[in-house]
Amino acid sequence: MSISPYFADLYANYEAELDDLSSDSEGKSALKKRLNEKRQEIEHILPMIEFAPEMVAVxxxxxxxxxxxxxxxxxxFSEPEGYGDDFISWDELSSHLSIASWADKLIDATLNTEGGDQFMVIAATLEFMRSIGTHTHYAQAEVSEHEEEDDEDGALQLDESGSDWLSEQGFESTEAENN
Structure with a gap:
């Protein structure tokens, strides 16, 4: 079994967000300070659960x-498309967790937000994935050489479309920079 595409993508973004918060511009550790700042701003960042859940889940x-x-x-392993009836509720999941007391107020605020129940399940799942070192514990589907070639072509097309979009926004394309 492999990680659902939903959680694989979201987890990569979650790791990147934690990494971004980890150190300041001088390379000094800043994770604790930055997380505390985000926690104090919870009311302002909760609307982001719809379009950037990884930025709130941290x-x-x-x-x-x-x-x-x-x-x-x-x-x-699940794909929570639209958070259907098959997706576990926070009430059900929380019975399988021990929760740090400092998080209680954050959880209450989140549960009082539209979509908060599902978001809490997602946040706990991302933390679970991080805690076990997801990339080493779940087998990814083996990729054939043909699929690798297709993926490289897709990555190239994505890179080209990204460059086109940046150009449309007034930025110099990476192609122009490389020439």
């Missing part, structure tokens, strides 16, 4: 201990 970094890894794994 406020729950180290908030959970996982008492039932199997329950968490089933979420990692």
């Amino acid at each position: 406020i729950f970094h180290n908030a959970f201990s996982f008492n039932n890894p199997k329950a968490m794994q089933s979420i990692v």
